[in-house]
Structures are given as C-alpha cells and as structure tokens.
Ligand SMILES: [Zn+2]
C-alpha cells in the first residue's frame with residue numbers, strides 16, 4: 107500500500123467524535139476485575155488550558171490507558187474546583203456573573219480536555235459550585251458542629267487587603283498572601299468559624315509513616331514540618347503583683363535558670379493591662395509596622411514594660427518586654443528569653459543590653475563566659491548554675507524539672523503543634539454558604555439538615571470592597587429562627603474553597619447520590635486512590651486538609667480507610683524555551699494553539715519525552731517538531747507496510763523481534779516502577795529506527811506482529827494515532843480493550859555479549875562473544891586478542907577473573 111501523509115487534525119478529530127459519542131471510558135460499577143483509581147488534581151476553571159497544565163493530565167491518562175490494557179477496572183474522572191476568588195475578581199473586572207463566567211470556562215476547558223484525548227469518565231464529572239455538591243459541604247459542617255469539630259471564635263486572623271478576606275495559616279507564604287506576592291498579611295480580630303484540625307494533629311503526623319512507600323519524601327517532610335510537633339513544658343511565671351501568671355511554652359526548660367527576661371507578643375492580652383500612655387502608643391505602632399512589612403524583613407524591636415515576672419524555679423525577678431517577633435498565633439504568645447542558648451533571644455538581648463547568662467556547658471567542655479560570647483550555644487549539654495539541677499544532663503534535667511512544675515502546680519509537660527485550627531470563614535461571595543443562623547434569642551442555630559442546601563443566591567452585586575456581598579441580599583440574610591420562629595439572620599460568610607477539594611474525590615465514586623454524600627460501599631470498593639497526581643505546591647494545603655477530612659469521615663462512620671491516597675506523584679513544572687511561562691512575558695502557549703500546530707498526540711508524546719515526569723520540562727517548538735516527525739514516521743511506516751512482507755522468515759525477523767521485545771520490556775518496567783516515560787518514548791524511537799532499516803527484509807508474519815505490538819505500545823502515549831493505525835491494520839478497536847502485549851525474555855535476549863577485557867583493572871579491549879560463553883572459553887578469547895597479547899608480553903599472569911557475559915580481568919606482574 108502507498109504510505110499516507112500524517113494529517114494529525116483529520117485523524118484526531120475523527121476519533122474524538124467517536125469517543126465523545128461513546129461510553130468507552132466509563133468505569134464499571136460491577137466488575138470482577140481488580141480496580142485502579144487514577145486521578146489528577148481537579149483544575150480551577152480559569153478558562154484556558156495551556157501546555158503547562160496538560161502535563162499532569164497526560165501522565166495520568168497514559169497510566170489510565172496502560173492499566174486498562176493490563177486488565178484493571180479503571181476509574182479516571184475529572185471535575186472542577188469551581189468556587190473561589192478568581193471567579194469573583196473576574197466578575198468585578200469583566201462585569202460578568204461568577205456563575206456564568208465559571209460555567210462558560212468549564213465548557214471551554216472540557217472541550218480542551220476532550221480534544222487532548224484524555225480518557226475521562228465524564229458521567230462522573232463533579233462541579234463544586236453545584237448545589238448538589240456543596241450541600242454536602244454544609245452537611246459535613248453540621249456533623250462537625252455536632253461533634254465540636256467546628257466552632258466559632260473571635261481571634262486574630264490573617265487578613266489580605268487585596269483579597270478582602272481572611273486567609274488560613276496555610277495560605278500565608280513568607281508573611282504575604284499566597285495569591286498576592288508582596289501583599290503583607292495583617293492581623294485582624296474577627297469572629298469566624300474554625301475546624302478543629304489540631305484534634306487530628308497527632309494522627310496526621312504519626313500516620314505519615316504509612317505513606318512513606320507511596321508518597322514523595324519531600325511532600326512528607328513538608329507535612330511533618332507544617333504539623334510541627336514539639337515536646338516541652340508550659341511554665342507559669344507569676345507577676346510581682348500576684349495577678350494572673352504569664353504562661354510560656356518552652357522546649358528547653360533545662361535552660362530556665364538562664365532566662366533573663368520574658369517577651370510578650372504585642373497582641374498578648376496582658377500587654378493591654380501593662381501598657382498605658384506612651385507605651386500603649388508604641389505598642390500600637392509596633393503592631394501596625396509589623397502588619398505593613400511582613401515577618402520576612404522584620405528587624406527585631408523591643409519595648410520595656412518596666413514590670414517583672416518571677417522565675418518559679420529560682421525565685422528571680424526578671425523584666426517583662428514586648429517583642430515584635432513573638433507571634434500570638436504560636437505557643438502562648440509569650441516566651442522566656444534565654445539568650446545564652448537561643449540565637450534569636452541572643453540577638454534580642456544583645457541589642458537591648460539584657461543580661462546573658464550561660465547555664466548549659468558542652469558535655470566535654472566548660473561553661474561559656476557571657477562577656478565573650480559571640481553567639482548562643484543551642485545544644486544539649488550539662489546543666490550548671492541551676493540550683494538543685496546543676497550537674498544533670500539536659501534531657502534528665504527536663505524530665506526532673508517538668509515533674510517539679512507538675513508537683514508544685516506551676517506548670518506541666520506539654521506538646522504543641524505548629525499547625526493551628528483551620529479558619530474557614532471567608533468574607534466573600536463565591537463559595538459555599540455556612541449553614542448557620544444567628545437568632546437574637548437563641549444564639550447560634552445550625553440550619554436543620556432537612557433545609558439543606560442553603561443555596562447561594564445568584565446575580566448578587568459584587569464590589570470586592572467591605573463586607574461579605576451576601577450582607578446585601580435581604581432575601582438571603584433575613585430568615586426565621588428554626589428554633590423560635592422569630593426574625594433572625596443567616597451567616598453571610600462563605601467557606602474556604604479548600605473545603606470543596608478536601609473530599610471531592612469521594613464524590614466521583616457516587617456522583618449523583620441525592621440522599622448522602624456517597625454510598626459507603628462504593629467508597630470501600632474504590633478507595634484508597636491508587637495513584638494521585640498533582641503539583642507539589644499542594645503539599646501542605648490540599649494534601650493535609652484532605653487527609654484530615656478523611657479521618658473525620660472515618661470517625662463519622664462513612665468510610666473505612668484512614669488515608670485517601672496510597673500513591674502520590676508530584677510532576678515537574680513546564681517551562682518555555684528555558685523560562686517560566688507567564689502572562690506578563692507573553693510566552694504562554696494555549697492547548698488550542700499547540701493542538702492546531704502539532705496535534706494532541708504530539709503534545710502528549712513530547713511532554714512525556716522531554717524529561718522524566720518529576721523533573722522540569724522545557725517546551726521548545728523544535729522539540730515538539732521532533733516528536734511530531736516521529737509520529738509521522740510511525741504513521742507512514744504502518745500505512746505502507748500493511749499486508750506487505752516477504753513470504754519466508756529471514757535473519758532480519760530475529761533482529762526486529764529482539765528489538766521489539768527489548769522495547770516492550772523497558773516500557774513495561776517504566777510503567778510498573780520507574781515512570782521514566784522519557785526513556786519509554788526514546789525506546790519507541792529506537793525501535794522505529796531498527797524497523798525502518800529492516801522493513802524490506804522482514805517476513806509478512808513478523809511485520810504484522812511488530813506493527814500490532816508497536817500500535818499497542820503507542821496507545822498510552824499517542825492514543826489517536828494508535829487508534830487510527832489499529833483501524834488501518836483492519837483490527838477491531840478500541841486499542842485499549844486489547845491486552846498489553848506480554849514480553850518474551852527469550853526473544854529479547856541479546857545474542858552477543860560485549861566482554862570488557864581489563865589488565866590489572868584497566869580497560870584494555872572489548873570483544874563480542876555469544877551469550878552464555880563458558881568461563882574457560884572467555885579466558886581463551888581474551889588471551890588470544892592481539893592487543894592483549896602484546897600487553898602481556900614478558901609479564902607473568904598471576905590470576906584471571908572472569909564474569910560471564912561481562913568481563914575478563916587479567917592480573918599480571
Ligand atoms: Zn490576597
């Protein structure tokens with residue numbers, strides 16, 4: 107047959123239409139096959155898919171297609187993280203309703219996902235701004251409220267003036283808003299709703315060890331650090347006037363005799379009592395200037411209160427200071443400063459000429475001299491100048507001193523965590539309404555379950571300024587109290603959108619359930635997720651929240667798994683011509699533009715070929731052209747060779763089959779373990795080179811066999827082309843209904859082994875011999891080599907080491 111030119115548009119559009127009108131990618135509900143749940147993180151519907159986004163989906167789709175061919179019942183769904191600020195901001199900027207804007211974007215992105223050939227089961231699509239979905243956010247909230255896992259409190263919160271709303275601690279990066287780099291986060295006192303994630307802090311931490319086999323180490327390190335468990339003691343320092351004591355948390359109670367002052371956060375409640383007049387004004391300036399800067403470039407600043415607190419161990423009276431670097435959100439908002447043994451305290455006390463007093467010496471050294479100390483000595487050692495505790499090793503001292511505090515009632519052993527309860531109230535419109543009502547008579551009343559969902563009203567005027575937009579919707583705000591029937595007000599804040607993504611992947615298992623978030627039996631079948639794929643930027647936000655949510659659902663009796671994700675993969679970023687892609691640089695390539703020029707198959711293949719999937723990948727047009735040219739070569743090879751070939755078997759058959767099975771082994775190994783899809787694609791290219799060289803000599807049988815298996819191997823990487831070539835070969839599709847070809851080790855075996863010959867460990871030559879050549883024969887071959895013979899001339903052979911199929915080392919003197 108004459109070869110055909112590779113027209114990617116014609117081929118891809120033809121198959122896309124067939125795929126769109128089929129149920130091919132639907133996961134089976136009642137299957138005897140083993141299950142495999144592969145999932146990419148659901149996108150935010152920003153409107154346009156670009157080449158940076160598609161890498162994540164391409165990896166997941168290659169795996170989904172491969173697993174189907176390996177006989178798994180594959181669940182591969184997709185949905186939309188549809189609530190959130192960008193929709194609201196776009197609505198303000200473009201004067202479009204957030205709902206319409208979001209739905210329009212979803213349609214467009216869905217079209218692009220389909221056009222890329224991603225094999226999603228669209229019957230399970232989840233859109234988080236759909237009341238049928240978010241009613242279950244509200245339902246979970248009510249369940250948590252019942253169990254004391256949701257609570258309301260006035261507290262200092264992170265406030266971004268750009269967003270006009272509160273941020274969770276996880277959304278503060280280097281003191282600035284995660285969405286507004288350079289906008290410092292302010293502390294404001296606001297009433298808001300919290301979820302008690304700290305209740306699960308210990309389990310979230312200890313369960314990390316169960317994830318070590320399946321999760322990237324750096325994600326687990328980030329989670330451990332974020333949870334930040336520290337063991338220590340809480341100690342009360344009485345004030346001279348006998349008012350309520352100052353409680354400090356310390357991990358180093360063994361250094362307490364070296365404490366030379368107490369430092370309070372400027373927001374500490376005691377500051378308001380201690381500070382008056384000029385000091386009060388200075389404190390206010392301190393709070394304001396910190397809000398304006400962010401902790402990143404904060405210079406330490408202190409204010410003396412001229413009051414004193416009493417060290418409960420030594421009875422010493424030490425001064426109380428106020429320090430801008432002490433945060434109310436961490437520990438107790440008060441610290442004891444031990445400048446000799448903590449570098450931050452050292453710098454502060456040095457700056458303000460506060461005494462520095464060493465009380466820990468190195469195990470094999472002397473106590474430092476305060477007058478000549480240049481920096482703190484932060485290590486454990488032996489306690490000195492500490493009354494009855496002098497001479498004890500640090501660890502022993504901590505134990506004994508904590509016991510003393512407990513016995514005398516001025517303190518206790520304590521564990522603190524860096525992670526804080528999750529503040530979920532947002533003073534914005536485009537999110538899930540929080541289902542509570544405030545009644546002047548009855549207080550906080552949960553919306554009764556039967557009244558869910560509390561539907562977010564549409565067509566609400568949004569300005570982005572001031573209070574929550576829902577405050578301006580009387581029909582929404584004014585309600586009757588469900589308890590007493592008197593006029594009451596609805597909560598006008600909406601939920602943090604990270605709630606939407608905390609459990610969405612459960613909903614895919616039962617997306618149309620209208621009486622429960624899901625059927626637990628379906629979850630028991632599909633969970634945990636076998637492979638989750640997404641960006642490392644979600645290591646502490648989404649990936650901690652969703653672990654927390656799973657544990658809560660388990661304790662509510664809804665699921666039996668404690669962790670949502672068995673294997674996590676974080677893909678590398680896509681850059682363009684060596685630079686980060688950004689709107690401002692104008693170097694963002696949309697998926698549409700890429701498909702038009704190169705085709706979806708080329709985009710998929712190139713993204714997998716250009717780098718291992720966990721590494722950064724540089725998109726260049728030259729590289730994309732190379733991948734496109736390769737697919738064209740494959741297409742022309744198959745179209746011109748269908749029904750061709752010699753009648754008789756030939757020597758070339760053996761070579762072609764060997765290369766075929768070697769390629770098959772490598773790609774199978776890549777899927778099963780290493781995920782180095784770049785080497786898989788390279789191997790396919792190597793196979794094509796061999797086949798093109800041999801094509802005129804191959805027998806018809808082998809040619810047909812090789813083309814069939816080549817097409818099957820192409821399926822995960824370039825599914826449109828695979829389907830087209832399958833049809834060209836007259837085979838019934840779809841390709842992924844056919845099993846992944848088994849690799850034959852006998853056929854894959856190289857016939858010849860290259861043997862390295864060394865003399866005294868130095869490589870001196872190489873020879874090719876038949877595989878499995880015996881030791882004696884190998885030694886003989888090596889000795890007979892002319893170059894080796896001349897090297898051995900006049901030397902005495904002491905020993906010959908032979909490693910069959912690999913190496914002969916001749917030791918001479
Ligand atoms: Zn912001």
Ligand SMILES: [Zn+2]
Pocket residue numbers: 545546547548549587588589590591592594
């Ligand atoms: Zn009431």
